[in-house]
Amino acid sequence: MRKGNRMINESIAYLLLNIDKYYDAVIIHIEISLAAIAVSFMIAVPLGIWCSKNGRISYSVINAFTILRIIPSLAVLVLAMPILGTGFVPALFALTLLAIPPILINTYSGFRNIDPSVLECATGMGMNASRILVGIEIPLAMPLILTGLRTSAAEVIASATLASYIGAGGLGDFIFTGIGMNDVRIVLIGGMSVALLSVLTEISLAAVQHMVTKYQRD
Amino acid sequence: MARTAIEFRNVSKQYANTSQYAVAGVNMRISEGSFITILGTSGSGKTTLLKMVNRIYEATSGEILYFGEHIHNLNLEEYRRKIGYVIQQVGLFPHMTVEENIGTIPQLLKWDTDTIAKRVDALLELVCLSPLDFKKRYPRQLSGGQQQRVGLARAMAADPGIMLMDEPFGAIDAITRQNLQEELIRIQRKLNKTILFVTHDVNEAFKLGEKVVIMHEGTIQQFDTPYGIITKPANGYVARLIETQDIVQRLKVLKAQSVMLPVDPQLSDCAFRVGTEESLHNILTYFLENDQKHVLVEDNRRGIVGKITWEQLKGSTRQGKVLSA
Numbered sequence: 001m002r003k004g005n006r007m008i009n010e011s012i013a014y015l016l017l018n019i020d021k022y023y024d025a026v027i028i029h030i031e032i033s034l035a036a037i038a039v040s041f042m043i044a045v046p047l048g049i050w051c052s053k054n055g056r057i058s059y060s061v062i063n064a065f066t067i068l069r070i071i072p073s074l075a076v077l078v079l080a081m082p083i084l085g086t087g088f089v090p091a092l093f094a095l096t097l098l099a100i101p102p103i104l105i106n107t108y109s110g111f112r113n114i115d116p117s118v119l120e121c122a123t124g125m126g127m128n129a130s131r132i133l134v135g136i137e138i139p140l141a142m143p144l145i146l147t148g149l150r151t152s153a154a155e156v157i158a159s160a161t162l163a164s165y166i167g168a169g170g171l172g173d174f175i176f177t178g179i180g181m182n183d184v185r186i187v188l189i190g191g192m193s194v195a196l197l198s199v200l201t202e203i204s205l206a207a208v209q210h211m212v213t214k215y216q217r218d
Numbered sequence: 219m220a221r222t223a224i225e226f227r228n229v230s231k232q233y234a235n236t237s238q239y240a241v242a243g244v245n246m247r248i249s250e251g252s253f254i255t256i257l258g259t260s261g262s263g264k265t266t267l268l269k270m271v272n273r274i275y276e277a278t279s280g281e282i283l284y285f286g287e288h289i290h291n292l293n294l295e296e297y298r299r300k301i302g303y304v305i306q307q308v309g310l311f312p313h314m315t316v317e318e319n320i321g322t323i324p325q326l327l328k329w330d331t332d333t334i335a336k337r338v339d340a341l342l343e344l345v346c347l348s349p350l351d352f353k354k355r356y357p358r359q360l361s362g363g364q365q366q367r368v369g370l371a372r373a374m375a376a377d378p379g380i381m382l383m384d385e386p387f388g389a390i391d392a393i394t395r396q397n398l399q400e401e402l403i404r405i406q407r408k409l410n411k412t413i414l415f416v417t418h419d420v421n422e423a424f425k426l427g428e429k430v431v432i433m434h435e436g437t438i439q440q441f442d443t444p445y446g447i448i449t450k451p452a453n454g455y456v457a458r459l460i461e462t463q464d465i466v467q468r469l470k471v472l473k474a475q476s477v478m479l480p481v482d483p484q485l486s487d488c489a490f491r492v493g494t495e496e497s498l499h500n501i502l503t504y505f506l507e508n509d510q511k512h513v514l515v516e517d518n519r520r521g522i523v524g525k526i527t528w529e530q531l532k533g534s535t536r537q538g539k540v541l542s543a
């Protein structure tokens with residue numbers, strides 16, 4: 001117990017000494033995660049909607065992304081290096097690929113789960129396709145889309161650690177430095193910070209989801 | 219003469235990858251303000267016929283006219299907003315409150331918020347739901363019957379002249395269904411809507427319809443008043459269909475005005491009087507309970523327009539029975 005306390009104290013001391021480096025790492029980590037989540041969201045949501053309306057092709061698209069997902073992120077990073085080089089761009093590429101499947105699949109299910117009679121009524125009432133999309137379909141699919149987003153965000157924030165491996169920076173720097181120097185204090189700083197980011201993201205997305213599912217509760 | 223609201227001209231529908239026509243060569247005129255029920259067994263083409271009117275399905279051949287205009291020449295969305303649409307599954311928007319559901323079309327039509335709010339309240343009253351209790355609820359907080367009431371209110375929001383209803387009470391318990399049927403009759407009388415109402419329930423079709431369309435295998439077997447159908451079924455199929463109704467049920471659907479005999483309007487004896495809409499079933503009950511042999515029929519201005527006698531009642535039921543045998 002006392003040993004644990006001492007380690008945390010030492011970690012904090014190290015942190016204070018390297019506070020500028022730490023801030024940079026946090027900001028890069030957030031930037032790269034946000035960018036990957038935003039890009040994958042912008043690709044996966046329209047693609048998921050399109051798949052939900054094009055029955056036959058959708059299986060191939062969804063299967064393709066699910067298979068891509070099996071390839072470990074680190075492998076994607078390493079494989080992307082020769083083409084995209086090192087740094088931010090290949091890291092973003094790998095994280096985006098990682099983040100697309102959960103959002104894609106959930107968007108697809110969200111749209112497929114909408115009661116067809118609801119859409120038939122909307123059509124029969126004289127709403128055109130774009131009004132139905134914006135006013136009915138997207139709001140009804142939103143709870144599931146957000147579930148996908150939560151999964152993706154958690155994976156991206158954790159995996160962004162690996163980005164440091166190809167020189168993109170971020171909190172991974174602390175973890176890899178700590179491992180390299182066999183210094184648990186530094187690993188602890190990196191690891192705890194990533195965990196904290198994950199938790200904060202999870203809490204805020206859960207709050208958003210809570211808001212959009214209000215109609216499902218009493 | 220009422221105008222023709224909807225006209226079918228040789229309308230047929232064949233779905234892709236099917237060999238049979240779902241609807242074949244339908245010709246029919248629906249007068250403005252009339253309450254028409256479409257009756258037939260499952261698969262007879264009722265839904266297909268109905269949904270071609272608001273172009274949920276497109277006819278394979280033939281034409282449908284809306285007040286003389288080809289429906290294909292009308293702007294699709296604007297046209298649909300003039301047609302109320304109610305289906306068995308209700309299809310309320312689950313993420314919107316009752317108020318928002320009913321206000322959907324008025325909002326599309328850009329009514330101001332005040333007008334919409336007043337309209338929502340009036341419609342909820344019309345379908346016998348208290349605005350205060352129900353406005354802010356979500357669909358899942360309503361019973362099946364209440365949901366369909368809201369569905370009806372939503373369909374009437376922009377005051378459409380025509381209502382299309384596909385088995386709207388099919389999934390609702392018998393007692394609630396009876397109430398809803400009576401409310402729909404009352405609403406139709408009050409607002410003079412043209413209603414096309416699909417059902418597979420013979421009693422419902424005869425109770426609600428001023429005229430009944432009987433469908434079988436995609437074609438119209440008979441298009442007539444309940445009285446006309448019961449007394450003169452057009453063919454063996456219709457006869458067998460209405461045979462499933464017993465005498466009591468038939469008397470319930472027959473109205474005083476459909477069988478009454480003319481009388482001298484000056485004559486006003488002290489016989490019991492009934493309204494033109496009174497069912498023969500109630501009149502028969504009156505005869506039996508009071509040992510009477512005739513009643514007078516009066517219109518809603520209390521003028522005498524006809525009479526009904528015991529002999530005649532016996533005749534009307536027997537006639538129906540003989541013909542349908």
Ligand SMILES: Nc1ncnc2c1ncn2[C@@H]1O[C@H](COP(=O)(O)OP(=O)(O)O)[C@@H](O)[C@H]1O
Pocket residue numbers: 233234236240258259260261262263264265266267
């Ligand atoms: N979307 C569809 N695709 C193919 N066939 C259909 C479709 N909808 C209905 N049918 C067929 O058309 C016929 C009439 O169906 P429908 O109009 O739904 O009858 P009803 O409403 O009287 O039960 C049936 O044989 C049914 O199987």
Ligand SMILES: [Mg+2]
Pocket residue numbers: 264265266
């Ligand atoms: Mg049907």
